[in-house]
Amino acid sequence: MKKIGVILSGCGFLDGAEIQETVLTLLAIDRAGAEAVCLAPDMQQHHVVNHLTGEIMAGEVRNVLAESARITRGAITVLNGIDLPEIDALVLPGGYGVAKNLSDFAFNGVGCQVNPDVAAAVQACYDAGKPLGFICIAPVIAAKVLGKESIELTIGNDPETAEALEALGAKHIDCPVWNTVVSSRGAVVSTPAYMLGPTIGEVAKGIEKLIGDIVRLI
Amino acid sequence: MKKIGVILSGCGFLDGAEIQETVLTLLAIDRAGAEAVCLAPDMQQHHVVNHLTGEIMAGEVRNVLAESARITRGAITVLNGIDLPEIDALVLPGGYGVAKNLSDFAFNGVGCQVNPDVAAAVQACYDAGKPLGFICIAPVIAAKVLGKESIELTIGNDPETAEALEALGAKHIDCPVWNTVVSSRGAVVSTPAYMLGPTIGEVAKGIEKLIGDIVRLI
Numbered sequence: 001m002k003k004i005g006v007i008l009s010g011c012g013f014l015d016g017a018e019i020q021e022t023v024l025t026l027l028a029i030d031r032a033g034a035e036a037v038c039l040a041p042d043m044q045q046h047h048v049v050n051h052l053t054g055e056i057m058a059g060e061v062r063n064v065l066a067e068s069a070r071i072t073r074g075a076i077t078v079l080n081g082i083d084l085p086e087i088d089a090l091v092l093p094g095g096y097g098v099a100k101n102l103s104d105f106a107f108n109g110v111g112c113q114v115n116p117d118v119a120a121a122v123q124a125c126y127d128a129g130k131p132l133g134f135i136c137i138a139p140v141i142a143a144k145v146l147g148k149e150s151i152e153l154t155i156g157n158d159p160e161t162a163e164a165l166e167a168l169g170a171k172h173i174d175c176p177v178w179n180t181v182v183s184s185r186g187a188v189v190s191t192p193a194y195m196l197g198p199t200i201g202e203v204a205k206g207i208e209k210l211i212g213d214i215v216r217l218i
Numbered sequence: 219m220k221k222i223g224v225i226l227s228g229c230g231f232l233d234g235a236e237i238q239e240t241v242l243t244l245l246a247i248d249r250a251g252a253e254a255v256c257l258a259p260d261m262q263q264h265h266v267v268n269h270l271t272g273e274i275m276a277g278e279v280r281n282v283l284a285e286s287a288r289i290t291r292g293a294i295t296v297l298n299g300i301d302l303p304e305i306d307a308l309v310l311p312g313g314y315g316v317a318k319n320l321s322d323f324a325f326n327g328v329g330c331q332v333n334p335d336v337a338a339a340v341q342a343c344y345d346a347g348k349p350l351g352f353i354c355i356a357p358v359i360a361a362k363v364l365g366k367e368s369i370e371l372t373i374g375n376d377p378e379t380a381e382a383l384e385a386l387g388a389k390h391i392d393c394p395v396w397n398t399v400v401s402s403r404g405a406v407v408s409t410p411a412y413m414l415g416p417t418i419g420e421v422a423k424g425i426e427k428l429i430g431d432i433v434r435l436i
Binding site for chain 2: 011012013014018019020023024026027030031050051052053054063065066067069070071073074076194199200201204
């Protein structure tokens, strides 16, 4: 059975992984007859946000790996502990956790740094020709790590984020929520998801297409 | 557009709502052309469980409404504040939060009490002939509130929980994960979901069927 790594960044779109995108990714992988191998770095979240009020909860501390495990019912592995050769492809769902925990894009924009374990996993898969999938805001990770390769990516149609992707060396392609962009420069697929929304049903279409593309490219 | 209330109990299957079941419920509602109205009581969780280790995090305090809002991207209403006449149906996803926050079934079994706002919402919908859906462990709420009506319910095939449902006055029907039980005594539908599992794809089939049944019964 094909194994698809899924890197999570917490549990909740304001400070971690976008929960709906993550579950839709796991659903699409299962329905495609593949196996999801969920991964997350063992690190503290940048901060914790109250998802009812949108306010930062001062003094609250949560761990990315333990919170990610909520979505996966405990089935998760520390990212730096994974045997990457056993993974056939790698997918990153979105959520601010990508831009706050897996990187600091939310704070430093094009000057961002990517968590070394995440960057190493993305680079290793790319170098091995293993398909990579980036959902929602996650293409910023692809642009930062692989930007020099002029990868075609989409984050939907947000001009500011698209500009940042291009500044990092990637080529941004406008794309509707139900569709994907498959790069001509390597097996890299992206879909806008909740960068566009607006409904879970529309987001599901794009994610299902992305996983279908990934499985075909393995 | 038909409005379906969805009562959540937190965010994570060990101390709150089962995240995957909740997202699959929201997806099925959207795909059925209905609107989800997410609801949760504004109360502290019974406790917080580390989903990586399964251990209780002593001293950690989380709020059911604020944590539920993680799954719904902030779109949630306090349960006691909802205008029930505006809801056409009501669905409860599972997770231990149902048995720890919305009731104390996890601790007191057949001697359990149900949160008064949850009990009132279930009873009001039942009395008004509005369809009710119970997923995974949530049928214990139906059995406690409506047990005297001899409602047919399923939690899959777990003998101990099935016995508890019957002790509360309901009638338990064994059911596979992809199917639902529709009560002959009222518009009450249930599906086993992660009481059986094992995969998200199988759980999705049962939840999609449950939402289909609910929409037809409105």
